[in-house]
Amino acid sequence: MDLIPALSGRHLDADAAKQLLVLQHEKIRVLLDKARGVAERALGGKKRAAARLPDAISRIRRTVEVHLQFEERALAVILEEDAVPSSRAQHAAWFLRDHERQREALTRLHGQAMAKSELPGLAAALAVLSAGLSNDMDEEERTLSIAPAVRATPTAPMAAVADPVETKTA
Ligand SMILES: [Fe+2]
Numbered sequence: 001m002d003l004i005p006a007l008s009g010r011h012l013d014a015d016a017a018k019q020l021l022v023l024q025h026e027k028i029r030v031l032l033d034k035a036r037g038v039a040e041r042a043l044g045g046k047k048r049a050a051a052r053l054p055d056a057i058s059r060i061r062r063t064v065e066v067h068l069q070f071e072e073r074a075l076a077v078i079l080e081e082d083a084v085p086s087s088r089a090q091h092a093a094w095f096l097r098d099h100e101r102q103r104e105a106l107t108r109l110h111g112q113a114m115a116k117s118e119l120p121g122l123a124a125a126l127a128v129l130s131a132g133l134s135n136d137m138d139e140e141e142r143t144l145s146i147a148p149a150v151r152a153t154p155t156a157p158m159a160a161v162a163d164p165v166e167t168k169t170a
């Protein structure tokens, strides 16, 4: 899955940047749902799900990091629309503070997953991280006045987001 489709060689205007951000948010939401499902099955005693959980968490970390890097570049374009320079700076600072907090949370969770920490604690930490990231994405969309994308139904096929995302930002 390419989180940043067809970006290279294309001029990025504010509308295109917002559209890409919201699409990325949707893909991240699907990944988070999927990982929570894996954690639930693991907690239910499924050994294969337990074995897959660290991988699911790694994928979330990689995907979100690609997104954060893209968003930090896209913000420069989007915030150009802010008429007042001081509000532009405030917005940028707010996003960067959020990203720092998100990166710390992802690093912590990933560390727990790699250390194979006990399953209930890992599942609980994943649930907390997922809820936090989902709220942050909702708030970003409100802040940037982006209409949320149509939510995928829970039964929608996951194949489109099943491939690992490599950390490439070019
Ligand atoms: Fe963000």
Ligand SMILES: [Fe+2]
Binding pocket: 021, 025, 067, 071, 137, 140
């Ligand atoms: Fe975001």
